[in-house]
Amino acid sequence: MAIADFSERTLIVSSQGLGWLSAPGPATPLPQEKIAxxxxxxxxxxxxxxxxxxxxxxxxxxxxxxxxxxxxxxxxxxxxxxxxxxxxxxxxxxxxxxxxxxxxxxxxxxxxxxxxxxxxxxxxxxxxxxxxxxxxxxxxxxxxxxxxxxxxxxxxxxxxxxxxxxxxxxxxxxxxxxxxxxxxxxxxxxxxxxxxxxxxxxxxxxxxxxxxxxxxxxxxxxxxxxxxxxxxxxxxxxxxVEEYRNDPDKVEGNDNEVKESWFATIKNHVLTNPVVVMLALANVFVYALRYGVLNWIPIYLTNELHKTNVTGGIIGFMLYEGAAIVGTLLCGWVSDKVFKGWRSGAGMLFLVGTGVTIFVYWQLPATAPLWMFYVLISLIGALIYGPIMLIGLQAIDLSPKYVAGTAAGFTGLFGYLLGATLASTGVGLLIDYAGWDVTFATLIGVVVVAFVLMIFVGKYERDVMRKADAARTSATQ
CATH class of the missing domain: 1.20.1250.20 (MFS general substrate transporter like domains)
Structure with missing residues (x-):
């Protein structure tokens, strides 16, 4: 089916049932010269x-x-x-x-x-x-x-x-x-x-x-x-936009799927979709890493290492968040330009970097200067936010357009309800009852699990990209 035909039917069906809040349907096409x-x-x-x-x-x-x-x-x-x-x-x-x-x-x-x-x-x-x-x-x-x-x-x-x-x-x-x-x-x-x-x-x-x-x-x-x-x-x-830029989606739906009920949509495209479930599970672990390091920066620097005062601990917190901006931008660029849309490749690269940096942060002697801890904290923040951004992007990339938000929301549900909980309560319990060495070793293990899940997602994503490329090639012949 042509992109324009399917997209138009998607808009018409998806706009039903929400009254004034419903998505707008297609308008009269503009003249060709006004489109660009x-x-x-x-x-x-x-x-x-x-x-x-x-x-x-x-x-x-x-x-x-x-x-x-x-x-x-x-x-x-x-x-x-x-x-x-x-x-x-x-x-x-x-x-x-x-x-x-x-x-x-x-x-x-x-x-x-x-x-x-x-x-x-x-x-x-x-x-x-x-x-x-x-x-x-x-x-x-x-x-x-x-x-x-x-x-x-x-x-x-x-x-x-x-x-x-x-x-x-x-x-x-x-x-x-x-x-x-x-x-x-x-x-x-x-x-x-x-x-x-x-x-x-x-x-x-x-x-x-x-x-x-x-x-x-x-x-x-x-x-x-x-x-x-x-x-x-x-x-x-x-x-x-797929027609305007001659760039088809990785995953397209069909008319019957567009007409599905909300329950059928969730069941068919979320709960029974292995790649969305794996992305949701991966999100648990990357969120656990995000907050598992971030929430405990002030305590680690001040109470454990005695490197600085409360203000210095907050500075570490701010550096972590600030570096996330640079890391997120870099990860998005790498996924587009270096990995050519294969998000999993960029995600795995940044996860490896996260694991290595957490390990160095853990092993850095307490006698090392404070600026070295700040540099490592910044690097962890820059590296971990990339996979967090990519998982949401992969959820919408690897789902039909009309269920993209639901798929991304499902991964977010797991990230916040389970990942953030593990990072706050779980890491807190580890620190209190097992110590910092066990806590850091566990965080490294979390990186490994997230990486393994991303391998499986990456294989699926590769297959989807090959099919999309084949469809694009056949359409131009």
Missing amino acids: PTYRTWRFNVFMGIFIGYAGFYLIRNNIPLVSAVLEKHDLLGAAGIGIVANAVLFSYGLSKFFMAMLSDRANARYFLPLGLALSAVMNLLIAFIPAISASVAIFATVMFINGWFQGMGWPPSGRVVVHWFSTSERGTLMSIWNTAHNVGAAVGGALAAWGLQAFATSEADWTPAFWLPAIVALVIAAVAYLLIRDNPQSMGLPP
């Missing part, structure tokens, strides 16, 4: 829309850690209460990233992303201006759980926009750039919170500006995202 300039303009616009929009979610995702010292110092919430409230949003986000993805696959990204951001901002405003919410751990955690649910409306529509507006051979680079939005958003969110506390707090115990100021900025960003994002090219009278 319109594509250039709107590819830039939609990318900026999802980049700025997704960064906006990180302004207000979980600002509890930023004010935890104030909450504890003034006995507003105990340490246990702070932990419960902070974990509520992460747990909810992991669930929502999957379930909201199922809606997003059939929804208009132009509405879906800004709506989620605006609703999340409203939750943060309620937390700031209704004292009764923060007076109870149960109520506070419940509202943060709701906030986390709305947060899950950010990644799926962004992934939907990417697969509709950018073709396979360019997605690695584009996704790596887009993926840095969360680093940008987290940095700006921290700066806004700090400025808000300094400029608008009415007392030392007033933590609310760290919530309401970023929330107001997020509402503005939601409006900007609405103006910039368009759901798909066909809704603007443009041909599908």
Whole structure:
């Protein structure tokens, strides 16, 4: 079936059942001479829309850690209460990233992303201006759980926009750039919170500006995202991006699959799809590595090695996140240009680098200068974020376009619910009861497991790429 025919039927079927939130159908085709300039303009616009929009979610995702010292110092919430409230949003986000993805696959990204951001901002405003919410751990955690649910409306529509507006051979680079939005958003969110506390707090115990100021900025960003994002090219009278760039998807669906129910879609393309399941399992281990190192940097440097004070430990934390931007961009470029779209190859390369660097970090003598630890921390951050980005990209690359968000959401569900838990609770238990040597050895083992899973994914991906190449060759003959 022709790309244009299938894409058009996909849009028509997938737009049914969500009312005003439904994905738009195809518009009247534009004249040939307008296609290229319109594509250039709107590819830039939609990318900026999802980049700025997704960064906006990180302004207000979980600002509890930023004010935890104030909450504890003034006995507003105990340490246990702070932990419960902070974990509520992460747990909810992991669930929502999957379930909201199922809606997003059939929804208009132009509405879906800004709506989620605006609703999340409203939750943060309620937390700031209704004292009764923060007076109870149960109520506070419940509202943060709701906030986390709305947060899950950010990644799926962004992934939907990417697969509709950018073709396979360019997605690695584009996704790596887009993926840095969360680093940008987290940095700006921290700066806004700090400025808000300094400029608008009415007392030392007033933590609310760290919530309401970023929330107001997020509402503005939601409006900007609405103006910039368009759901798909066909809704603007443009041909599908695969046709425009002569670059077919790795995996195409068929009419019968497009008409499947949500349950059938999940069963056929997620739960019984070996490659998606393996990607989800791999995500557990790469997330365990991400947080297994990140969460314990301050404690390792200060309490275990006595290399620096609390501020120095936080600097290590910041270096890890900052280096992630460079590493993510590099990994995306390598997957496109060096491995020619074979994401697994780039993922395995970066995982090997992660394992080697963690080993050196572990074995570096406590007498070594602090800057050497900082360099290794930066390298680990730069290397591990590449595979994290790639797994989400592989999920949308190796699934039919109309289930791309659901597949990526499934991998995210595993990453947050299991991987983050292993990194926090599991690593904490290892440190307390087995010591740092066993902990680092376990992290190396986690790298090995992730690498083995990526080998199996890579074999499947190679087969899919060969079939896509063969189909492209036969179509041109």
